[in-house]
Amino acid sequence: MTTVLIADDQPLQRMGVRMLLEGTPGVTPVGEAAHGAEAVRMAAELRPDVVLMAI
Numbered sequence: 001m002t003t004v005l006i007a008d009d010q011p012l013q014r015m016g017v018r019m020l021l022e023g024t025p026g027v028t029p030v031g032e033a034a035h036g037a038e039a040v041r042m043a044a045e046l047r048p049d050v051v052l053m054a055i
Contacts, residue, residue, distance in 0.1 A: 003030045005046060007039035008054040017052065 004021055006029055008014045014032045021029045030046050033039035036053075043051055 002027050003048040005031045005043055005048040005051045007033040
């Protein structure tokens with residue numbers, strides 16, 4: 001199973017990505033971050049396999 005942290009400043013975008021990932025077998029979203037600093041903190045805490053981050 002692949003764990004994913006979603007990072008984007010747009011709540012609707014995060015929700016849409018989470019819904020897509022939840023419907024994908026073998027992929028589990030483990031958290032959502034609204035900005036870069038939060039994403040770094042959550043990545044250190046949750047240790048996801050992938051961080052999906054908007055640029």
